[in-house]
Amino acid sequence: MTNDETLQALLAWLPSENPRPELPETWDDSWTLRVVEEAARLERAEQTRRGIPPEITEATLQDVGIWSRHCQRTRGTEGIADQHLGWFKLHASGRLCRLGRLQFAIETYTWDDVPGLEKGDTVLGMHIPAEAPLDIDECKKSIAAAFPFFDTYFPDFPPAKAIVCSSWMLGDWVPEAAGVGGSLDRFQQLFHLLPSGNSPGSACYFVFGYREVDPATAPRDTRLRRNLLDLIEAGKPVNAGRCYLLREEVQ
Structure with a gap:
């Protein structure tokens, strides 16, 4: 065509x-x-x-x-x-709405390892927009607003049972690479974490802007970039991660 x-x-x-x-x-x-x-x-x-x-x-x-x-x-x-x-x-x-720092969308649950959820249940897929600091207090406000918002404006859908997310930011290597106690570490602590597959391309895309980087020439101007490149050079896994938070757990 x-x-x-x-x-x-x-x-x-x-x-x-x-x-x-x-x-x-x-x-x-x-x-x-x-x-x-x-x-x-x-x-x-x-x-x-x-x-x-x-x-x-x-x-x-x-x-x-x-x-x-x-x-x-x-x-x-x-x-x-x-x-x-x-x-x-x-x-x-x-069906995608940005509520403060975070975005949420009505989605259908497709995993099989979250207690209390079954495939086909309605959930809120959470997404983390770029170009803004990961302020944890603002993230908490977004999470608290999500269920009431979608209940109000999407009454034709079953009430969502949980917030779910898949992201490189939820990988188990991230807290140490970015700094224990830092914003990425504290963000992970807001949720129940689940493993996911090796995904260096995803991490590189959001950290550097490209899915494939050359550790010999890529910039090492932040702690996260330096440690990510070290993992890639060492041939170690750079896994993504998943998380969930049930409706009744949101305060």
């Missing part, structure tokens, strides 16, 4: 359950941004329909600027990298 044909197919894909169309070799980041702009329009429309305060919608859509700046910084191009198309499809659904 041409870029124009692919664009039209992606615009139709955003509100559908269909597989994502393949991208032609001529596709670039500026075309992805055009899809993202439509996702933002759909999100505004759906959240307006639900009566969600506009300031919540606009805070959620800060993601457009965050990933545009990331694209410029890491790729030197105007637009958004196509690997974020799936993320903005979630935006288009209207």
Whole structure:
């Protein structure tokens, strides 16, 4: 397909359950941004329909600027990298909301190792936007606000039973690498932690901006970067992690 044909197919894909169309070799980041702009329009429309305060919608859509700046910084191009198309499809659904420091989205539970949850249960998937300090008090406020917010504005969904998250930030190597007692360590302590697989590419992408880095040339300007590169050089696992917090545990 041409870029124009692919664009039209992606615009139709955003509100559908269909597989994502393949991208032609001529596709670039500026075309992805055009899809993202439509996702933002759909999100505004759906959240307006639900009566969600506009300031919540606009805070959620800060993601457009965050990933545009990331694209410029890491790729030197105007637009958004196509690997974020799936993320903005979630935006288009209207079910993603930023409540202060953290984002939450209505999701279906798919794991099998959280006590009290069964596959298919409604949960709130938690996401941690970039470009802001990980203030623990602000995170606690976001967590406390999540269940009441979604109960109010998404009454057509079953009440969510838990908050869940998968992230490189939840890996068991992170507290020591970033500093015991630091914000990443204290963030992990807010939840029950579960193991996940080795995921150095994910950690590198969010710490450096690239999924693959060369330890010989990558910047070592922070403690986290230095220790992450040391783990990679030593061939040690850089696992991601998962966490959960049941509704009744939220204060």
